[in-house]
Amino acid sequence: MFNFYAKCPLCGGIHEYFFDTKNLIRYCLGDMINKDDISSYTKEFEVECKTCNNSLIFSIVVEEGTFINILLNATEKEIEATKKIALKSLRLYKERYNSQTRAVRLLGEDIKIIPNQFCAKHKFRIGEFIMFFNKFWRIDESYKVVGIGDHLYERVYKVVSLHDEDERLLVTSIDRFPALREVDWNADYWLTDDEKLRKYKLRPGFSLVIETE
Known part of the structure; x- marks a missing residue:
């Protein structure tokens, strides 16, 4: 099923x-x-x-x-x-942080969404609603991550749960599965697997650009 x-x-x-x-x-x-x-x-x-x-x-x-x-x-x-699309990271999560654990913590990849509806090529509008981890979320802020030549690498959205007002970062990519991270812009590196699950890290050489629509 x-x-x-x-x-x-x-x-x-x-x-x-x-x-x-x-x-x-x-x-x-x-x-x-x-x-x-x-x-x-x-x-x-x-x-x-x-x-x-x-x-x-x-x-x-x-x-x-x-x-x-x-x-x-x-x-x-x-x-x-x-x-x-590489499933390496998803398989690692299945060993260390199963789907139920991720859903309870509202972190990591959701395995009950359609990944190509969360591709970075698709831009969510501010105020739009999405479903992730069986919750409705509202897009409150929108950013794009670009590299050399303004090449789009991924998108980052600040989202707010309509159920309990939890806040997360939704990260969408071109060739990886979408994931939720904590609202923390200061992660320069990961020391543990748990930090890799929780924190968003901007890769060296890339820029975060705010979008207003």
């Missing part, structure tokens, strides 16, 4: 969707689907938006038996490109 939150690109409605419900095992990003089958394939599921009935096509991407990504309304080019 697969279940993820997704935002309809037509109406903006955010809902939870379930696929392959006949299988009682609930798979998360990074899981091995079948230890005896290391094949690579893409499986599509089509559902209707629960708000506007718009057709949504979810693509489950499996590479060498491992569930590596899920995409919404993706092109073949996007599906191929996603196979280059």
Whole structure:
């Protein structure tokens, strides 16, 4: 079974969707689907938006038996490109900080969102709402991280929970999974794995640029 939150690109409605419900095992990003089958394939599921009935096509991407990504309304080019995303950090989290621990702490990667809806190529508007770790968050501040030639590397948003007003930094990238970090701009290095989970660090040679829209 697969279940993820997704935002309809037509109406903006955010809902939870379930696929392959006949299988009682609930798979998360990074899981091995079948230890005896290391094949690579893409499986599509089509559902209707629960708000506007718009057709949504979810693509489950499996590479060498491992569930590596899920995409919404993706092109073949996007599906191929996603196979280059490194799952190393996600696998390390599964060993040290499981998905339930991350969800309780509201830190790290969420395995129930659609990663390509949180790519740095997509810019969230200030005041927009997102779903992360089963909570609604409001985008309050927006920044972009650029390198040489003003090349976009990632985006950082200050977000506020609508449930309890918790504040976090949402970090989205071109080729890595989105993650929440503590609101701390002073991390120059990581001393422990826990700091790597909690703190956002601006890489040397990159600049943080505020965006007003």
